[in-house]
Amino acid sequence: MLKSGEPFVRIVKNDISDRKAALLxxxxxxxxxxMGGIFILCxxxxxxxxxxSILKGALATKMAIQATVKIAIPLLISxxxxxxxxxxxxxxxxxxxxxIVGGIFATYFALFHHNLPxxxxxLVMLIAGMIGGGLWALIPAYFKCKFDTNETxxxxxLNYIALYFIKFFVEGPWRDPESSGFPKIAMFEQNARLxxxxxxxxxxxxxxxxxxxxxxxxxxxxxxxEISVVGESxxxxxxxxxxxxxxxxxxxxxxxxxxxxxxxxxxSGAAFTLSDGVAGGVGFDAxxxxxxxxxxxxxxxxxxxxxxxxxxxxxxxxxxxxxxxAVSDILQGIILFCILGFDFFAQYKPVFRNGGAAK
Amino acid sequence: MNNTAIELSGIRKTxxxxxxxxxxxxxxxxxxxxxxxxxxxxGKTTLMNILAGIYLPDEGTIKVDGKEVxxxxxxxxxxxxxxxxxxxxxLIEVHSAADNIxxxxxxxxxxxxxxxxxxxxxxxxxFGLEIDPDKKIYNMSVSEKQTVEILKVLYKGAKILILxxxxxxxxPQETKKLFAILRKMKEKGCAVIIxxxxxxxxxxxxxxxxxxxxxxxxxxxxxxxxxxxxLTELMVGKAVELxxxxxxxxxxxxxxxxxxxxxxxxxxxxxxxxxxxxxKKGEILGVAGIAGSGQKELCEAIAGLLxxxxxxxxxxxxxxxxxxxxxxxNLGVSMSFxxxxxxxxxxxxxxxxxxxxxxxxxxxxxxxFVEKKEARELSEKIIEKLEISTPGIDTPVRRLSGGNVQKVxxxxxxxxNPNVLITAYAVRGLDIxxxxxxxDALNEQKQKGVAILFIGEDLDVMxxxxxxxxxxxxxxxxxxxxxxxxxxxxxGLLMTGAINKGVSANA
Numbered sequence: 001m002l003k004s005g006e007p008f009v010r011i012v013k014n015d016i017s018d019r020k021a022a023l024l025x026x027x028x029x030x031x032x033x034x035m036g037g038i039f040i041l042c043x044x045x046x047x048x049x050x051x052x053s054i055l056k057g058a059l060a061t062k063m064a065i066q067a068t069v070k071i072a073i074p075l076l077i078s079x080x081x082x083x084x085x086x087x088x089x090x091x092x093x094x095x096x097x098x099x100i101v102g103g104i105f106a107t108y109f110a111l112f113h114h115n116l117p118x119x120x121x122x123l124v125m126l127i128a129g130m131i132g133g134g135l136w137a138l139i140p141a142y143f144k145c146k147f148d149t150n151e152t153x154x155x156x157x158l159n160y161i162a163l164y165f166i167k168f169f170v171e172g173p174w175r176d177p178e179s180s181g182f183p184k185i186a187m188f189e190q191n192a193r194l195x196x197x198x199x200x201x202x203x204x205x206x207x208x209x210x211x212x213x214x215x216x217x218x219x220x221x222x223x224x225x226e227i228s229v230v231g232e233s234x235x236x237x238x239x240x241x242x243x244x245x246x247x248x249x250x251x252x253x254x255x256x257x258x259x260x261x262x263x264x265x266x267x268s269g270a271a272f273t274l275s276d277g278v279a280g281g282v283g284f285d286a287x288x289x290x291x292x293x294x295x296x297x298x299x300x301x302x303x304x305x306x307x308x309x310x311x312x313x314x315x316x317x318x319x320x321x322x323x324x325x326a327v328s329d330i331l332q333g334i335i336l337f338c339i340l341g342f343d344f345f346a347q348y349k350p351v352f353r354n355g356g357a358a359k
Numbered sequence: 360m361n362n363t364a365i366e367l368s369g370i371r372k373t374x375x376x377x378x379x380x381x382x383x384x385x386x387x388x389x390x391x392x393x394x395x396x397x398x399x400x401x402g403k404t405t406l407m408n409i410l411a412g413i414y415l416p417d418e419g420t421i422k423v424d425g426k427e428v429x430x431x432x433x434x435x436x437x438x439x440x441x442x443x444x445x446x447x448x449x450l451i452e453v454h455s456a457a458d459n460i461x462x463x464x465x466x467x468x469x470x471x472x473x474x475x476x477x478x479x480x481x482x483x484x485x486f487g488l489e490i491d492p493d494k495k496i497y498n499m500s501v502s503e504k505q506t507v508e509i510l511k512v513l514y515k516g517a518k519i520l521i522l523x524x525x526x527x528x529x530x531p532q533e534t535k536k537l538f539a540i541l542r543k544m545k546e547k548g549c550a551v552i553i554x555x556x557x558x559x560x561x562x563x564x565x566x567x568x569x570x571x572x573x574x575x576x577x578x579x580x581x582x583x584x585x586x587x588x589x590l591t592e593l594m595v596g597k598a599v600e601l602x603x604x605x606x607x608x609x610x611x612x613x614x615x616x617x618x619x620x621x622x623x624x625x626x627x628x629x630x631x632x633x634x635x636x637x638x639k640k641g642e643i644l645g646v647a648g649i650a651g652s653g654q655k656e657l658c659e660a661i662a663g664l665l666x667x668x669x670x671x672x673x674x675x676x677x678x679x680x681x682x683x684x685x686x687x688x689n690l691g692v693s694m695s696f697x698x699x700x701x702x703x704x705x706x707x708x709x710x711x712x713x714x715x716x717x718x719x720x721x722x723x724x725x726x727x728f729v730e731k732k733e734a735r736e737l738s739e740k741i742i743e744k745l746e747i748s749t750p751g752i753d754t755p756v757r758r759l760s761g762g763n764v765q766k767v768x769x770x771x772x773x774x775x776n777p778n779v780l781i782t783a784y785a786v787r788g789l790d791i792x793x794x795x796x797x798x799d800a801l802n803e804q805k806q807k808g809v810a811i812l813f814i815g816e817d818l819d820v821m822x823x824x825x826x827x828x829x830x831x832x833x834x835x836x837x838x839x840x841x842x843x844x845x846x847x848x849x850x851g852l853l854m855t856g857a858i859n860k861g862v863s864a865n866a
Contacts, residue, residue, distance in 0.1 A: 221728050226721075236707055
């Protein structure tokens with residue numbers, strides 16, 4: 001029965017348990033798949049066939065799996081880096097730039113010190129990548145502490161500066177002299193390339209080790225505890241005697257350092273060179289991963305795999321059915337939109353006029 | 360003719376899983392003052408927000424003048440003649456009183472300035488309100504601001520006035536004035552609902568009292584036929600002993616000496632001016648004052664969160680000025696400030712009790728890992744000692760009720776074995792039982808020789824609990840008096856600076 005004068009629907013806050021939230025994510029994925037299916041149907045393709053080809057394309061053969069994992073590696077590593085900063089409510093959307101600078105630093109050693117023993121060279125490149133990414137992230141953190149600048153804008157802008165640094169190196173000092181004038185950086189020597197383990201470069205081992213490390217770091221260490229407190233309230237942190245600035249700087253350095261590792265893994269494991277496509281939007285996708293995983297490193301692994309399967313599978317589907325590249329972008333967009341949209345229901349619920357609460 | 364101004368029946372309102380109101384029934388007649396009495400968390404404010412159109416009830420009916428209505432927005436409430444005076448004023452500081460009063464009223468916005476001033480004048484005249492319509496809000500005292508709020512709702516033609524804890528921010532003298540205004544309204548046939556938890560005020564001003572307990576309306580009684588004990592019993596659900604101990608202690612040693620302290624607030628204004636006092640071992644020194652008289656800055660300066668501009672804070676002859684908050688904590692100076700939202704800066708809302716226990720001690724221990732075992736035991740201990748009700752020690756404290764949150768905070772501060780305990784608004788929003796638990800805990804500390812600075816709001820409580828009371832007014836000390844030898848009226852005058860006992864501190 002409807003009572004007049006009451007609004008038809010209103011939005012109320014919802015405080016649901018973690019288990020319910022997890023269940024909601026499952027619903028979200030199902031809903032997203034259905035919506036995507038409707039879109040595919042509109043193109044005149046059987047959605048079951050399309051989804052089958054996505055799964056097949058991403059997982060059916062050993063090569064497909066290896067390709068999917070290769071997509072997943074930088075995504076997972078940078079999502080972990082972002083998790084560190086986001087836990088502190090420092091909105092670091094500059095992973096893209098931190099990946100790039102990490103890549104640049106690592107590339108320097110690959111190009112000019114490739115005579116080092118392989119193990120030492122890789123180690124040096126790893127450290128260089130971390131320092132590069134870390135320093136790049138330290139810039140917005142410093143200005144945030146000193147002048148309270150907005151970290152979202154600051155980190156975003158730095159992405160473009162980093163990108164143009166690559167263009168500078170490609171066109172200028174690091175241009176491959178043997179490329180007959182074509183602006184590109186030389187391919188790395190075998191010595192500077194990451195080893196393969198089970199057919200995929202060793203970046204996946206780094207990523208998985210990092211998952212465990214970051215989980216423990218955030219949950220059990222003093223520094224992790226400090227990050228949570230600062231994230232919740234800087235006033236509380238100050239009240240508890242914490243040095244907030246030090247914590248912000250340290251955490252952002254770590255966040256950037258982890259993203260820098262992703263850059264190192266990309267240049268040394270996947271591309272074997274440095275080009276302006278080294279990050280290719282991974283830094284932004286990683287934000288989605290970290291957010292959907294609710295900043296839980298283990299859930300990050302699951303979400304990363306789902307996104308990687310989607311990306312790899314969609315490209316296969318699109319060539320199987322002879323569709324334009326835009327189709328796979330649209331499909332990915334629809335699915336992500338639905339999943340992120342469901343996040344709303346984790347925090348709010350609509351109440352309809354008759355008093356019955358909608359799911 | 361129907362004499363009932365407003366009638367609520369069967370009101371229910373839930374927030375998620377929390378039931379704020381359930382089966383609430385109340386009615387107010389024209390020309391009557393109804394007091395709504397209940398402990399904090401009993402749903403008083405929620406109920407009033409429903410009337411003001413801020414929340415929508417899930418169930419139940421509201422009748423104004425005998426007609427069923429739906430109040431979907433504050434605008435609807437205005438149209439129905441319901442005016443709410445909130446606990447926190449909603450005024451534009453840089454505008455004049457008149458500008459604030461006419462804001463949002465629906466008459467022609469042009470060329471009516473004169474007529475408006477006249478109308479404001481008429482209203483103030485007939486209700487006995489004293490206000491200068493051209494005075495800017497930022498130049499006004501708390502009580503003047505409240506008068507503007509009242510004028511605002513009267514200007515919009517309100518016949519039903521709701522006041523949410525109006526006396527919480529007033530001195531005793533100002534409260535008297537407010538009550539005179541309320542009586543005038545009553546004479547003019549307005550229906551007034553006053554929300555409060557101060558029993559003596561209920562008895563003084565109201566005609567009838569509706570009591571809320573745990574979100575439900577328990578009963579309505581005629582004020583003339585009841586007394587403080589009965590009301591407390593109805594409110595709490597059981598008989599409560601209403602007196603506070605003030606144990607004598609034998610210590611005679613200054614722990615904290617404040618010397619000519621001047622502190623600036625965040626805006627760069629002097630929030631504390633040349634303040635000097637001392638705090639003895641085994642003493643509770645009360646700090647009274649109108650909200651915003653420098654209490655917060657005093658706490659933060661001692662805790663090392665605000666820099667002192669001038670002066671010294673001596674703790675056992677050692678100057679705390681210039682030390683970091685961490686160093687001050689390690690000296691055994693504990694500060695717990697309970698802000699209006701209760702969680703503020705003492706606790707981390709999303710963390711459980713265990714992790715909150717660690718807030719000041721997490722860095723102890725040699726490994727890079729946080730040691731949680733002791734904190735776990737401590738949590739259990741505090742739960743038992745202070746009777747905290749929580750689903751578990753790992754439940755985020757944000758899910759606990761306000762009173763329990765405060766007990767968690769206070770429990771931690773006490774268990775850290777401080778030698779100076781600064782506690783601001785320790786019982787803010789606590790129910791009666793919890794308040795007494797807190798007083799007992801403070802007295803226990805006092806007897807152990809802890810020096811306690813008790814920043815409070817309720818003068819009645821401070822007169823019973825504290826040994827001495829220091830009064831702050833605009834950041835200056837207007838007097839330090841022995842609690843046993845002073846009166847509420849004297850404190851009220853000191854709070855407004857009407858008298859100044861210009862203490863030259865003994866420190």
